[in-house]
Amino acid sequence: xxxxxxxxxxxxxxxxxxxxxxxxxxxxxxxxxxxxxxxxxxxxxxxxxxxxxxxxxxxxxxxxxxxxxxxxxxxxxxxxxxxxxxxxxxxxxxxxxxxxxxxxxxxxxxxxxxxxxxxxxxxxxxxxxxxxxxxxxxxxxxxxxxxxxxxxxxxxxxxxxxxxxxxxxxxxxxxxxxxxxxxxxxxxxxxxxxxxxxxxxxxxxxxxxxxxxxxxxxxxxxxxxxxxxxxxxxxxxxxxxxxxxxxxxxxxxxxxxxxxxxxxxxxxxxxxxxxxxxxxxxxxxxxxxxxxxxxxxxxxxxxxxxxxxxxxxxxxxxxxxxxxx
Amino acid sequence: xxxxxxxxxxxxxxxxxxxxxxxxxxxxxxxxxxxxxxxxxxxxxxxxxxxxxxxxxxxxxxxxxxxxxxxxxxxxxxxxxxxxxxxxxxxxxxxxxxxxxxxxxxxxxxxxxxxxxxxxxxxxxxxxxxxxxxxxxxxxxxxxxxxxxxxxxxxxxxxxxxxxxxxxxxxxxxxxxxxxxxxxxxxxxxxxxxxxxxxxxxxxxxxxxxxxxxxxxxxxxxxxxxxxxxxxxxxxxxxxxxxxxxxxxxxxxxxxxxxxxxxxxxxxxxxxxxxxxxxxxxxxxxxxxxxxxxxxxxxxxxxxxxxxxxxxxxxxxxxxxxxxxxxxxxxxxxxxxxxxxxxxxxxxxxxxxxxxxxxx
Numbered sequence: 001x002x003x004x005x006x007x008x009x010x011x012x013x014x015x016x017x018x019x020x021x022x023x024x025x026x027x028x029x030x031x032x033x034x035x036x037x038x039x040x041x042x043x044x045x046x047x048x049x050x051x052x053x054x055x056x057x058x059x060x061x062x063x064x065x066x067x068x069x070x071x072x073x074x075x076x077x078x079x080x081x082x083x084x085x086x087x088x089x090x091x092x093x094x095x096x097x098x099x100x101x102x103x104x105x106x107x108x109x110x111x112x113x114x115x116x117x118x119x120x121x122x123x124x125x126x127x128x129x130x131x132x133x134x135x136x137x138x139x140x141x142x143x144x145x146x147x148x149x150x151x152x153x154x155x156x157x158x159x160x161x162x163x164x165x166x167x168x169x170x171x172x173x174x175x176x177x178x179x180x181x182x183x184x185x186x187x188x189x190x191x192x193x194x195x196x197x198x199x200x201x202x203x204x205x206x207x208x209x210x211x212x213x214x215x216x217x218x219x220x221x222x223x224x225x226x227x228x229x230x231x232x233x234x235x236x237x238x239x240x241x242x243x244x245x246x247x248x249x250x251x252x253x254x255x256x257x258x259x260x261x262x263x264x265x266x267x268x269x270x271x272x273x274x275x276x277x278x279x280x281x282x283x284x285x286x287x288x289x290x291x292x293x294x295x296x297x298x299x300x301x302x303x304x305x306x307x308x309x310x311x312x313x314x315x316x317x318x319x320x321x322x323x324x325x
Numbered sequence: 326x327x328x329x330x331x332x333x334x335x336x337x338x339x340x341x342x343x344x345x346x347x348x349x350x351x352x353x354x355x356x357x358x359x360x361x362x363x364x365x366x367x368x369x370x371x372x373x374x375x376x377x378x379x380x381x382x383x384x385x386x387x388x389x390x391x392x393x394x395x396x397x398x399x400x401x402x403x404x405x406x407x408x409x410x411x412x413x414x415x416x417x418x419x420x421x422x423x424x425x426x427x428x429x430x431x432x433x434x435x436x437x438x439x440x441x442x443x444x445x446x447x448x449x450x451x452x453x454x455x456x457x458x459x460x461x462x463x464x465x466x467x468x469x470x471x472x473x474x475x476x477x478x479x480x481x482x483x484x485x486x487x488x489x490x491x492x493x494x495x496x497x498x499x500x501x502x503x504x505x506x507x508x509x510x511x512x513x514x515x516x517x518x519x520x521x522x523x524x525x526x527x528x529x530x531x532x533x534x535x536x537x538x539x540x541x542x543x544x545x546x547x548x549x550x551x552x553x554x555x556x557x558x559x560x561x562x563x564x565x566x567x568x569x570x571x572x573x574x575x576x577x578x579x580x581x582x583x584x585x586x587x588x589x590x591x592x593x594x595x596x597x598x599x600x601x602x603x604x605x606x607x608x609x610x611x612x613x614x615x616x617x618x619x620x621x622x623x624x625x626x627x628x629x630x631x632x633x634x635x636x637x638x639x640x641x642x643x644x645x646x647x648x649x650x651x652x653x654x655x656x657x658x659x660x661x662x663x664x665x666x667x668x669x670x671x672x673x674x675x676x677x678x679x680x681x682x683x684x685x
Contacts, residue, residue: 030563030586033336034429046566052610054581057603061559061567066383068559072566075581075610212602220385273560274376274387276429277339 003290004297005283007041007265008242009124010164010189014041014096014265017298018255018283021246021269022047022100022126022168023072027086028093034276038094040283044244044267045086047102047128050111052078057212062201067220067248068270069199071213074102074131079115091121100168101155102128105135110154117160124164126244127155127188130195130217142170142195148179149186156187166244168192171223171230180234180241190242191234192267194227220270224248228261235262235303250278252285262303337562338362342428344420345402352481353452354418355393357404363430364401367392369460370553370590373405373430374561377413384413386559389585391456391530392431403430406455406484432561433589436460436528436551442468443525446518447493448511448539450531451477452484456553460528461492470494472522474514476535480505495522512538524548529593531555533601540593550593556584556601571597571605579608 007017019042025031028043037043055075062069076082082099090097099122101112109127116122129141129151141147148167156165167183169176171194180191196217201210227247235243245263248270249255255266266286271278286298295301342358349355363373374387390405409415420426438460439445445464447457454475461471473489476499480486483505489496497514498506507514512535518524524546529539530553543550556568563586572582573595581604582588597605604611 024564026564033562034339052614054604054608054610054612054614055566055569058567058569058601059557060569061386061557061565063384063386063559066385068385070559070565070567075566075569078610221383270385273565274374274385275339275427276560276562276564 017265019267021267024269035280040279042096042098044098047100048082062210067222069216071211071216096123098124100126110158113155113158126166130170145182149182152186164189166190170195177237192244221248231261260305339429344424359399361401364395367395367431368435370436371431376427389561393455444470446524446527448474448529450535453531454484476511537598552593553589
């Protein structure tokens, strides 16, 4: 029997919980050569900014054990081109578009939310708050409850009422639950986590930093346990808030791990770089994992790890079936 | 235009390729994969990406290699050349016949080829020469004359010297230690080879400094250069934005272009070689670019871009339109550039992520 994979993104229903991760799929067009972008839950776009942006100098990437560092610098064509070219293309392919936005001031985020609300077809907005706040000495919005909530409040008030707003959280904070609560209080309909962790690599031959930008965002399976921990903590504190989980998901089993921790949806990122069809593969694998455990609806296992801590371990083994409480 | 390329039906495919052979070729390895769908779509200059390390690999980035050759046997095979530069390429070298690899391709813009017969000079640095031989076959079909100019640190690292000598109208080899051919680097011999061959168009693939020098020298003769660049890639399909370099568009505006989908083959004069590794101040989207855009475009069109070389240009001017027309008006679906991409392949192979980071 087919598993019911439907997932809820705020009040919006998606056919399944597998999404692309922002920055790892462009606006879907390149990956459409390798998979049907309408078959996954949604395409989460690379973060769009108001103006075109050239990004950082090269080298922009370094491979690390089970991970990679990137320092792209949000290169992109800006919101005008996105609305003229990328969004219509996604819609023409029957894909659902979750648009990631980034800015350097609260007003920029608000303007972007307004522009997206005027366009038809935006399924949701994911707010990339891991950007330097030029009005606050360049401190990253996501590292401060006040800055985070200012951005989310501005976006929520400018975004059309029926477009869910998700705040994408950085794990590079002392207390991610405090940031999560601030974002939800400011009106976020849901939370995405986790963004990359700040890292650095030094080339021991040249004895210089690998990346032209010196530091970069660490992603890949190396960070998956951190994603699981963050999702767990936030789910524990805010059990009613939908979470898009991401961080090193390479297989359907990995996706299930994030779902058990509390994610309703799962974004696939770095794995796309060596498997451009990874999203549809992981979707298939997730269905197989659920089937093997006798689970009929993916929604039934969201956050299940929280409830089942007292269950005997064998009840959760594959093919044993899951006891419902 | 990149996006029309992507949407065309001739695009790349992701397949399971079975290893047919892995063999040593001097200082390098050559691997042949059975991958009929890739072989059928291949044009010289294109490349493939491979996932390395198996399903639980700790090496997450695709490795890119230019395609050296395709053959019809076993339904269609693809051969590429690589050097062991780290753990990823070490793993590849340890593959054996019947192993199965996750391979994607053919990727990138191929080399444009002239519509009419022309005198073509094919320049390769190290195993950057690998994609040039399939290009030579295609040029030969169009009755072009082919001169090779291949160079490397030593004779062991000149890839394809024998084939070049056997199949080219001429073949000039340079090595830095003098162990094969002339002692020196390829650009030392460029003037002479251009004069002897009355070169109309240059195809080059190899390290960035070599491509930069070739472009500068060729400009003096008004000879167009199709250069396949080397830039580190993570995905090879255009989503990661890792492999960018400053390229001047037909509108005179410099953009940070992706070598994997906008290249790897670029017209030499369009690449701002000296500014690779930087964001030029007038690049599209650079900090404060907007007020300067118009000025930058004017400056570019005034400097005339390319062919204002004072002396030189004997037949280069006549030949260039051929190459460009073929490139821009090609009716081949999905590929506005008709020819090959030597540079990218070389670059892709030469600067694959593993080598740059944690031992490839």
